Amino acid sequence: MNSRPTVGVVGLGYVGLPLAVELARTFEVRGIDIDESRIQELKKGKDRTDEVNEQDLQDLQTISFHVDPSVISECDVVIVAVPTPITSAKQPDLSPLKAATKTVGQHLKRGVIVSFESTVYPGVTEGVCVEILENESGLTYMNDFKVGYSPERVNPGDKQHTIDKIVKVVSGCDEETLEVLSEVYGAMTSAGVFKATSIQVAESAKVIENIQRDVNIALMNELKMIFDKLDIDVQDVLAASETKWNFLPFYPGLVGGHCIGVDPYYLAQKATEIGVHPQMILSGRRINDEMPHYHAGQVVKDMIERELTVKGANVCVLGATFKPDVPDLRNSKVEDLVRDLSSFGCNVTICEPEFPERAEIFGCKTVSVPEVMTTQFEYVVRAVNHEVFSKLAVHYTIGASSAERAAKQAEQSRTMRTVSDTTEPVSA
Template identity: 50%
Template sequence: MTGLKKKKVNYTIGVVGLGYVGLPLAVELSKQYSVIGLDLNESKINSFKKGHDPNEEISDEVLARASIDYTNQSAELKKCSFIIVAVPTPIDNDLKPDLLLVKAASKLVGENLSQGTIVVFESTVYPGVTEDICQPIIEQASGLKCGSEWKIGYSPERVNPGDKKHTIDKIVKVVSGMDKETLESVAEVYGSFTNVHKAPNIKTAEAAKVIENIQRDLNIALMNELSLIFEKLEIKTKDVIAAASTKWNFHPYRPGLVGGHCIGVDPYYLTFRAKELDYDPEVILAGRSLNDHMPIIVANRIIDKLKEKGIEKPKVYVMGLTFKEDVKDFRNSKAKDVIEALKKSGATVIGWDPLLDDDTIEKEFGVRNIHPKDLHNTDAYVILAPHNEIRKITIHDIIDKIHNGVIFDLAGVIKQSDILANDITYLTL
């Protein structure tokens, strides 16, 4: 691992894609370099220019101090000598890599590429995408030959949305380049604000990123399976983990819903490439299968328990709809799947998320947004993403509005001992 470096070259850096990854990166780089931030979303650019991040990952105070030239005009990239691409890489309906955005970004970069520029990709991809797919697109769009007229590198994003402790300047960056010269240049830029690890080649860096999230996905899948077993054994998963954690080499993962645009998506990138190479990645796909099925398992547990209480057509109140606590991002949120499964079982579902507006909740989740103080009664409380504002709700607020019902507390934020009413059933993973 290499420590912080002083910059040697006064690059003008262009960051393509100003989302959860690109914006924090642009802000950090602007402390050392001249930065052009490009995003084709005009409303987002206007918000940045007014000093506000609509995702609320970067505070207004920090954004005000950042010297970034925000634009939605791709021609501005012609001014750049170092370009970083940080666009989403989702999957399609067939669970295959959707490279549409990264391909479009490559074409856009190529059309505005100046000779001598270094282009670095941060988007999560399977090994080979940067050099075998993105590089040819840039070459064709620019008419410039990679290696002699411009260079390419890769440094996988490691942003953790909502995490105020492990910020971008405190996370080691894996860097790579097509040759030693490019590697040193990429290391210099990222080394201006954090420690770097130099990967031997681009494919290694690409692989490192996907296995980070695959490992986490599989560990959560393991804990989900264990929680289902422990439920049948009538023991608490939380207590088992606490006991096992007393051993120094035990990794205390927690069961849960795996959503968002990374952990539940990235494994499919590597499994896709593995299948192309005639290898069946059974373990990875088994973990994915279980985690994808967990929302239905959660919904069925709630419905089954309500039926035991004689409640056939329950009213269910679901709180915390984004994919992660204290993050506004609802992409691939498993709350959608839980709600859909509850509805299919005959439940009337309403919801609330303090980070989302009424229109977003109704459009994306198909439920009305009702604040807890406006809720009169319900048969079940379901707490999924435990945002700080949700954690402030006391058990007494809940008990007053639920009788002979069920509380499902995914993250275990409510103390079961606080539930004094004997007719309320408490569930968790």
């Protein structure tokens, strides 16, 4: 392999594009995507996901963008970073990964390393993907090409834990491949790489990262439902609990998007295949999937307590994306919330500043933030904690914003200092 390999990145979404841009600071990079409009956008130096600095797209001379996959044949290392969603039956859907792997195989040359980043259950890389590569290329695994796995850790909208500042887990089919991929990935992150002992270990590590978060959020959501019944503010409870040194900071809320609410089903499927019923994993999923319906019921209950007529009420839902300050509607649980409110007879309008040009979202008409302030809505629900919503008056909030949590923590700290400063020491 060349001392300075040419790297191909297949899939230029939230994961692939930041990866391609960072790698282009060291290597020649070919970015490939099947979406013609996406390629044209990137060639113009624009990124609709807002995950990279657009000036970098315009200035970097070492990266090029292509719809034509034949440029894969120019690459020494090919990285596949495409989505791995679930079906409507909540089963793993490997079709995007299989299609991308097939394309890579059709243009694969001898001596290439193919590294996969998509979230999968253990065994997919060496079991499913290798077979496709062999069939499409006519080449032999380990003799003519090799594979690795380095799970993506992109957190959309997070400007602190960017791809160039986080540890990259790397694995390879043999020691030589592991070393090459460690050098490639290590060149783009100041945090270094972690060399996993096998590809299946790396695959497993990725899927449990999101399972752990999903289960912990499910616990917080269940606690919220309990404390709601007791008329206790769960945010006040958490602020108090967080004063203990080993209390882990997780918070209730809607769990959507293309990672946390999806990845648990991948390991659950594999577990079922080997005769293990994953009770906690699936229980967490059921709780989190139920939360939009729970919140819709709470909204209606609150409207009735305020003596508002639910049927025909003009309700504004603030936010539609799956998380704050991210322009991504995929698998957003706000859609379920809106559907439930509409089924109760509410006339729902959505305010989503991440998509100001959209006249309709989830079948509902949209308004701008200024219009929210001037329109007479009978009820306002803050479903997503976009920064721009912080000054808007609302009737119901799903989860506290980071600023609101910080304010509670600051108040708690002030209370603790006041007690400490005014308490007389106890004599021995």
